[in-house]
Amino acid sequence: MNPENLKYNESHEWVGLTSENGQQVAVVGITDFAIQQLTDLVYMELPKIGAQVVQGQQFGEVESVKAVSPLYSPVTGKVVAVHSELADQLEGLASDPYDNGWLIKVEMAAGATIDNLLDYAAYQKQCAS
Amino acid sequence: MTESSQTTESSFRQTPLTQWHIARGARLAEFAGYQMPIQYSSIVPEHLATRTGAGLFDISHMARLRLEGPRSGLLLDHLLTRRVTDLQVGQVRYSLMCNAEGGILDDVLVSYLESPSGQQYHLLVVNAGNHAKISKWLQPHLADYPDVACHDVTASTAMIALQGPKAVEIIQRLFPENPGRMPRLKYYRATVALQMGKPAIVSRTGYTGEDGFEIIVRAEDAVRVWENLLMAGREFGIEPVGLGARDTLRLEAGMPLYGHELSEQIDPITAGLSFAVNFKDRSFIGDEALLAKSQQKPLVQRVGLKLTGRRAAREGATVLDTDNREIGQVTSGTFSPTLQTPIAMAYISAEMAKVGTAVVVDIRGSKADAEIVALPFYKANAQ
Numbered sequence: 001m002n003p004e005n006l007k008y009n010e011s012h013e014w015v016g017l018t019s020e021n022g023q024q025v026a027v028v029g030i031t032d033f034a035i036q037q038l039t040d041l042v043y044m045e046l047p048k049i050g051a052q053v054v055q056g057q058q059f060g061e062v063e064s065v066k067a068v069s070p071l072y073s074p075v076t077g078k079v080v081a082v083h084s085e086l087a088d089q090l091e092g093l094a095s096d097p098y099d100n101g102w103l104i105k106v107e108m109a110a111g112a113t114i115d116n117l118l119d120y121a122a123y124q125k126q127c128a129s
Numbered sequence: 130m131t132e133s134s135q136t137t138e139s140s141f142r143q144t145p146l147t148q149w150h151i152a153r154g155a156r157l158a159e160f161a162g163y164q165m166p167i168q169y170s171s172i173v174p175e176h177l178a179t180r181t182g183a184g185l186f187d188i189s190h191m192a193r194l195r196l197e198g199p200r201s202g203l204l205l206d207h208l209l210t211r212r213v214t215d216l217q218v219g220q221v222r223y224s225l226m227c228n229a230e231g232g233i234l235d236d237v238l239v240s241y242l243e244s245p246s247g248q249q250y251h252l253l254v255v256n257a258g259n260h261a262k263i264s265k266w267l268q269p270h271l272a273d274y275p276d277v278a279c280h281d282v283t284a285s286t287a288m289i290a291l292q293g294p295k296a297v298e299i300i301q302r303l304f305p306e307n308p309g310r311m312p313r314l315k316y317y318r319a320t321v322a323l324q325m326g327k328p329a330i331v332s333r334t335g336y337t338g339e340d341g342f343e344i345i346v347r348a349e350d351a352v353r354v355w356e357n358l359l360m361a362g363r364e365f366g367i368e369p370v371g372l373g374a375r376d377t378l379r380l381e382a383g384m385p386l387y388g389h390e391l392s393e394q395i396d397p398i399t400a401g402l403s404f405a406v407n408f409k410d411r412s413f414i415g416d417e418a419l420l421a422k423s424q425q426k427p428l429v430q431r432v433g434l435k436l437t438g439r440r441a442a443r444e445g446a447t448v449l450d451t452d453n454r455e456i457g458q459v460t461s462g463t464f465s466p467t468l469q470t471p472i473a474m475a476y477i478s479a480e481m482a483k484v485g486t487a488v489v490v491d492i493r494g495s496k497a498d499a500e501i502v503a504l505p506f507y508k509a510n511a512q
Binding site for chain 1: 168171373438440441464466495
């Protein structure tokens with residue numbers, strides 16, 4: 001996905017809307033900047049298919065040699081896909097965080113929005129500050 | 130995700146190398162009141178460089194106290210769990226400083242050295258986080274020994290650790306007029322030398338489980354010595370290493386860290402450091418409490434844990450037996466870069482502390498199977 005078309009949490013998760021089999025899904029990942037900050041990733045805990053996630057609330061965690069960091073959902077809805085193979089390919093996450101590095105796909109709840117999140121320019125500005 | 134804030138200017142104390150670390154782009158954080166490098170690239174490559182070639186560490190935050198006077202050894206003998214008065218010039222000894230209850234105030238290195246002018250003195254290296262506490266603890270004892278002077282040389286010097294299998298080849302290049310001198314220095318020995326005409330204290334000690342040296346130089350010589358070591362080590366793959374990898378390295382080596390495995394609530398016997406307590410024909414602060422401890426069966430013991438899966442058990446994680454009963458707590462843990470598995474140190478009930486015992490660690494609500502293993506987790510081949 002093109003990072004310029006995504007929306008962002010201040011806590012460095014991205015979300016993009018796409019269409020799969022005629023259904024709109026929200027794809028969630030973490031940013032390049034976050035991966036560079038974390039370094040030495042060893043583990044990622046992700047929810048199961050069917051789990052409910054809520055915008056701003058924790059949905060998983062990412063662990064580096066140094067520390068554990070919570071992952072906060074940028075969107076509210078039901079998890080419809082989980083990138084579980086990622087746990088064994090964390091080294092590869094850094095090279096492709098916006099496509100092959102997706103974490104979960106979410107079917108958004110009725111009325112849920114991502115319009116309140118940062119856009120690319122605002123997120124870039126936050127990272128630069 | 131939350132990200133730690135990063136500043137290059139702060140009110141924290143700096144070492145003589147802090148500006149070098151900033152210029153190098155290291156990630157800095159506050160540690161024991163100092164602005165210290167946590168990592169330059171990242172923990173894993175810095176860790177592996179130390180295991181395979183060499184790592185260079187700024188450990189200038191460690192406190193350095195020089196005790197001079199004919200009775201400096203007697204004074205330290207009274208304060209430390211090991212005898213000091215029998216040290217020969219050039220010997221280094223690991224010891225503990227305890228309170229009267231046997232609680233650990235700090236773990237320290239004592240070197241007995243002779244200055245170029247022929248004056249003998251003791252050098253005490255103290256944990257950065259205990260600097261103020263130990264200085265204060267020493268005060269009344271120094272008053273009892275008016276002929277002993279204590280000079281805090283922490284700010285006027287820098288301390289650099291060169292660690293790894295290639296450390297010996299690298300350090301000899303800094304002493305070209307006598308290249309065999311440092312390789313001949315034995316483990317836990319120290320010497321006062323001239324490096325480019327400037328004074329340096331070199332000891333064969335470290336905190337990584339590798340062969341290596343710790344070097345104390347004047348603050349104004351620190352950057353030059355640091356850069357010379359990096360230059361000399363280039364062909365051996367030397368890397369500057371931050372406190373992040375210093376922690377993973379010492380953990381693999383099974384070495385305790387004050388504030389984690391050691392505290393005033395823990396005594397040396399429980400901590401598995403009986404080798405550093407000597408009672409014979411001497412008395413020291415805490416000896417009665419420790420003698421009593423050493424004659425009882427310990428209730429808890431420090432152990433190593435190897436976990437299944439990839440999640441690390443961090444400080445504070447609960448250790449359970451296979452029937453889900455709480456038996457102890459993790460004091461430090463990480464994902465071991467060398468062993469590629471999560472490792473931890475913990476205090477657990479002595480009856481469960483046998484190597485090979487299967488246990489369970491509660492990692493933020495999810496359970497990981499673990500096994501009690503012998504310490505250290507990692508041992509260098511040639512030491």
